[in-house]
Amino acid sequence: MIEVIGLHKQFAENILYSGYSVQFCAPKICIEAPNGLGKTTLLMMLAELESRQSGQIFFSGKALTEPHKQVAIASDRIALPDFLTAKQIINLSANTLDCSWPTTIIDGFNFNEFLNTRFDALSSGNQKKCQLILALMRDAPYLLLDEPSAALDQSSIEYLLVLLDEYLIDKPEGQIIITCHEPAPFIKYGFECMPL
C-alpha cells in the first residue's frame, strides 16, 4: 500500500497540492483526473524524482530506501537521450541497473525493428513503448505508468494489459499505479479507478 500524508507541492505561486493525503490500497490503480491537476507530478513525487515542499510518502508503511530498485516509472516527463538509438538507451539502463536484456518485452511490443532507430526519430507510439520497456524490465515491486496507453497501437495495448495482469504475481507487496484518460480496458483487467 502506498500512503501519502500531508503533501504540499507548489510551482512558484501555483499550489498543486496542499495538505493532500491519500491511500492507494488496491494492487492495481488507475488515477483519473482532468489535465493539469498534477497526476504526473504525483507519480514523479512517488518515484522521488520530483521534490516536495512537505509531506510524507510511505510504501508498505516505510519510506523508500533505494528508489531506483523499489520503484519503476515510465513518463514523458523523463527525457530519454534522444541522440541515442532505442537499443543504446535500453542497453545503457540494463547495464547500469544490472538487468538482463528484455527480449520478451521487446518481442511482445514488436519493437525489434525499431531498436536501431534514434529515439528522436521514433514515432510517439514507439517512444512510449521504449519508456514502457525501460520501466518494465526493472521488475520493481512498485510500477508507476503515466498514460501508458497513449499513442500505443491496439495490439500493444493488449500486450501491455496482459503484462500488467501478470506483473504482480511474484510481488506480494507490489502495486501498479497508472494515470489514464481512457481507463475502460484497464478496468476490464482489474484496475480500480480513483479520482485525484
Add this chain to the structure above:
Amino acid sequence: MIANLKQSIGQYRSFLDYRYQAYKTELTQLLLQLKNFGLLFLVVLGSALLGMILLFFLGLGKIIDSSDAPQYGAQMAWFYLLLQSVMLGAMKSAIKNSQQRLFQRTIVKLNWLKLMDIKLLLLSNGWLLASLVIALDLTMSQWLRVPHFLLFMLLQFGLGVLCLYKPTALIYGLSFTLVLVLLPIDITPLVYHCGFIVLFVLSIFLPAISLNDRLSVNSLFTFWLSFFLQHSWILVWRVALLLCVFMAVTTLLNERNDLAAIFSVLAVAFIVLFTSSLQFDCGKLRDKYALFFQLNNQQRLFFISQFIPSCLFFFISMLSYLMFVANIQWLLLSLSVAWCTLQLYIAQKKPAHYALAWMITTGVLLALIT
C-alpha cells in the same frame, strides 16, 4: 499566360519575403544566444575589429600570391575554407529555415526552395564576398598570374553548397585536403587547388559512416562519446577558433618575440575561454537528462561527468599549444588550470557572469605582466 506569370512572380515574391523574414528572425535568435559573450565581443573583439579585417585580407593576399610559397598558401586556403564552413555551419539553420522545411515544401516547388537557399547562402558567405571584392580589383594580367584564385572562389561557393546539403562530404573533403596540404610536396598553387576540387568531388560519392550506430553505449563514458560524435559541431568550431589563435600567436611571435609574455597570456586566455565554455553545452545536456540518470541511480556520477569533457579539452589544447606553438611559464600554466576551474564553476553556477569573470582575469593577468 501573362496572368499565370504574374501570379507566379507574386507567389515567388511572397515566398522571398517569408524566407528573408525567417532568416532575419533566426539570425537574431542566434545572436541572442551569444548574449553571455555580448560584452566580451564588444570590448575585446569590437576594438580589434579593424585589425581582424586587415588580417583577413592579409590572409587572402597570401592565398592569391602564393607562387613563392605554394604550400603555405594552400594551408592558408584550407584554413579559410575551414573557417568559412564553421561560420556557415552556424548559420545553416537560418539559411535553410530548417525548422519550417516541410512547411516550405507544401507551399512552393523544390527548385524555388533551392534557389532561395543559394541566394541566402551567397548573402551569408562573407568569405566569398570578400574574395569577390578582391577579384573585381584584379586586372587581366594579374588574373593570368593567379588563376588558382578563381578555383579558390569556386571552392568557397561549392563548400557552402556542401555545407547546406551534404555536410558529411564536407567533413571528408576537409580531412583529405588537410592531408594534402601537410604533405611535403612541391606543386604549384593551381595544382593544389585542382587537388582540392578533385578531393571534395570524390568526397561527395563516399557513403556516410555513422560511428555512433556501431558504438555500444553501456556507460557514462560511451554516453558522452556518443553525444560528441553526434554533436561534433560544438567541438569543431572551438577547435577551428583555437587553430586561429595558434596561427595568430605563431605569426606574432615571429614578428615580435619581445612581447612573448603578453602573447602567452592572450593564448592562455583564449584556450580557457574556448574550452571552459564547452561547459554550457555539457551543463544543458546534464539538465536535460538528469532525471533519466537519477532513475538509473547515477545522478552523482552524471553530475561529475559533465565537467570532464571541458577539462579534457583544456588539457589537450594546452598540450597542443606547448607542443606546436610555444612554451608557457610554469606559473602561468598553473594559473591557467585554476582559471579554467574557476570559469567552469562560474559557467555552472553563474553563467551570466562568465564573460565578465574571463575579462577581469585576462585584464588582471595582462596588468601583472606589463
